Amino acid sequence: MEVKVNIEDKGRHTLVSLAGSLDLYMVSSLKKKLNPLVEGNEVSCLILDLENLEYMDSSGIALMAYLRKKMMQKEGSFYLMKTGESVLQVMRLAALDKFFTYINSESEVM
Amino acid sequence: MVYEIKGLDKESIIKVSNDFTVLLDRLGYSEVSKSLNYVTRELIHNAVKANMKRVFINENSFIEGENIVEKFRDALAFDSEALAEKLKQSDMFVKIEFIDMKLSGLLLRVQNNADMRPEEIEFVDSVINAKEEKDWEYNLDKEDKGHREGGGIGLRSIMTILKKTGLSGDSLSYSSGNGKTVFELHVKKFI
Numbered sequence: 095m096e097v098k099v100n101i102e103d104k105g106r107h108t109l110v111s112l113a114g115s116l117d118l119y120m121v122s123s124l125k126k127k128l129n130p131l132v133e134g135n136e137v138s139c140l141i142l143d144l145e146n147l148e149y150m151d152s153s154g155i156a157l158m159a160y161l162r163k164k165m166m167q168k169e170g171s172f173y174l175m176k177t178g179e180s181v182l183q184v185m186r187l188a189a190l191d192k193f194f195t196y197i198n199s200e201s202e203v204m
Numbered sequence: 205m206v207y208e209i210k211g212l213d214k215e216s217i218i219k220v221s222n223d224f225t226v227l228l229d230r231l232g233y234s235e236v237s238k239s240l241n242y243v244t245r246e247l248i249h250n251a252v253k254a255n256m257k258r259v260f261i262n263e264n265s266f267i268e269g270e271n272i273v274e275k276f277r278d279a280l281a282f283d284s285e286a287l288a289e290k291l292k293q294s295d296m297f298v299k300i301e302f303i304d305m306k307l308s309g310l311l312l313r314v315q316n317n318a319d320m321r322p323e324e325i326e327f328v329d330s331v332i333n334a335k336e337e338k339d340w341e342y343n344l345d346k347e348d349k350g351h352r353e354g355g356g357i358g359l360r361s362i363m364t365i366l367k368k369t370g371l372s373g374d375s376l377s378y379s380s381g382n383g384k385t386v387f388e389l390h391v392k393k394f395i
Contacts, residue, residue, distance in 0.1 A: 118249050119214050122284035152246055152358035159344050159357070187239065187368060188361035193344040
């Protein structure tokens with residue numbers, strides 16, 4: 095199963111919606127798509143909508159870590175929205191869940 | 205049961221991991237089978253990436269020292285499809301075995317065709333031999349030398365999972381040399 099990505103510029107924040115499976119096979123192509131968002135100065139708040147993300151492995155977590163670091167480096171903000179239990183469990187098992195900020199809706203950051 | 209995986213064959217890797225889960229359930233390890241499915245996939249992924257690195261280094265031997273590792277990481281981060289294709293065309297493979305050790309438990313063995321580099325051995329030793337969780341848990345706010353941008357999360361995740369599922373730290377061991385690296389996960393019988 096591939097990962098599908100949809101990127102929306104919402105003005106004050108950019109919403110990236112992911113669906114499917116984010117793993118070793120998909121991370122590279124997704125990173126290429128998202129890198130311009132975190133490298134440039136235009137995006138100061140990045141939200142990943144994970145509601146439809148069914149599976150994530152350590153490569154996916156590494157990508158989350160990369161995006162988080164890049165946003166923090168330019169004093170921006172980074173949120174994971176509607177994180178499903180299967181994805182959260184992987185992050186908990188890896189003891190990495192505490193490093194991210196979770197929200198249930200975009201309105202929480204407005 | 206013995207499997208050989210060539211290239212970055214997602215379907216085969218998932219099948220192997222699921223077969224291991226079924227075997228774990230059948231032999232009475234249901235409590236840990238789901239967590240170990242994830243561990244199995246991570247171990248196989250690491251073995252595949254190690255083979256990718258070997259293929260990359262062989263093709264780019266004109267790049268010296270640490271630079272070649274950095275170049276490989278860039279390639280893995282942004283162009284893993286090309287790496288996967290080169291791996292598929294090579295003669296390298298990952299061999300996975302499940303060995304029922306009866307009263308001693310179950311052994312998962314994952315082998316790739318590449319020796320570990322000294323800095324990799326140092327990193328793996330530091331994680332596998334760590335006495336406390338804080339020493340192997342990944343701190344996203346602190347970057348390890350040689351493991352930028354989240355590299356190394358897989359092995360640390362494995363150690364945390366082993367601890368949380370009640371398996372001891374010495375469940376995981378490895379050896380490297382003579383053109384191969386072997387990781388072994390020993391799932392001991394719960395008493």
